[in-house]
Amino acid sequence: GQSLEQPSEVTAVEGAIVQINCTYQTSGFYGLSWYQQHDGGAPTFLSYNALDGLEETGRFSSFLSRSDSYGYLLLQELQMKDSASYFCAVRMDSSYKLIFGSGTRLLVRP
Amino acid sequence: EAGVAQSPRYKIIEKRQSVAFWCNPISGHATLYWYQQILGQGPKLLIQFQNNGVVDDSQLPKDRFSAERLKGVDSTLKIQPAKLEDSAVYLCASSLKFATEDYNEQFFGPGTRLTVL
Numbered sequence: 001g002q003s004l005e006q007p008s009e010v011t012a013v014e015g016a017i018v019q020i021n022c023t024y025q026t027s028g029f030y031g032l033s034w035y036q037q038h039d040g041g042a043p044t045f046l047s048y049n050a051l052d053g054l055e056e057t058g059r060f061s062s063f064l065s066r067s068d069s070y071g072y073l074l075l076q077e078l079q080m081k082d083s084a085s086y087f088c089a090v091r092m093d094s095s096y097k098l099i100f101g102s103g104t105r106l107l108v109r110p
Numbered sequence: 111e112a113g114v115a116q117s118p119r120y121k122i123i124e125k126r127q128s129v130a131f132w133c134n135p136i137s138g139h140a141t142l143y144w145y146q147q148i149l150g151q152g153p154k155l156l157i158q159f160q161n162n163g164v165v166d167d168s169q170l171p172k173d174r175f176s177a178e179r180l181k182g183v184d185s186t187l188k189i190q191p192a193k194l195e196d197s198a199v200y201l202c203a204s205s206l207k208f209a210t211e212d213y214n215e216q217f218f219g220p221g222t223r224l225t226v227l
Contacts, residue, residue, distance in 0.1 A: 004152075031213065042114075042201065043203075044218070045217075048213040050213065089152070095165055096205055096207075096214050097155060100152030101152050
């Protein structure tokens with residue numbers, strides 16, 4: 001079967017940095033995506049890594065190590081609006097089919 | 111640019127009843143996905159269409175769920191008959207391309223929250 005593991009909850013203070021880890025075991029792997037979902041809202045795309053290394057987009061960065069089957073999402077200068085659930089998702093083949101993890105609920109405190 | 115539209119937003123039914131959800135993807139998007147998201151879990155892919163053909167329906171409970179995408183645009187997902195465990199948010203997503211080396215972002219609709227009593 002396919003499995004993605006991420007912490008269920010993370011709490012951090014406004015202005016701080018937080019890292020959300022994701023480890024995966026899948027039968028195929030093309031890349032790792034991250035999506036953000038606010039309560040009652042739709043998932044929205046944050047980033048995609050196909051190759052090893054760090055990708056930076058504003059306050060958010062995403063890292064992938066294919067040899068370790070591991071990735072993380074790094075959120076800097078946390079803001080209250082960053083309180084949401086964050087999902088890692090593996091793209092398993094060329095069809096863009098995604099397998100999602102169970103999500104990490106991030107709570108940003110003042 | 112208009113996003114992915116879904117209706118209804120909320121639906122409450124009794125078990126063993128039928129229900130249908132509708133999705134209108136972003137104009138020009140070839141690929142359409144239906145996901146089931148149970149509270150506290152990540153979205154689970156039910157079915158993927160490329161234009162009006164099914165690419166993957168391996169996780170669709172075909173004894174009770176059906177989906178179609180006539181004319182390669184709008185799509186409907188039906189549950190008949192519903193069970194208590196079908197209570198979830200049903201998300202529709204679309205993406206521009208089908209299979210390329212570049213990443214192809216999925217755009218999600220607001221979802222339909224289904225409660226089965």
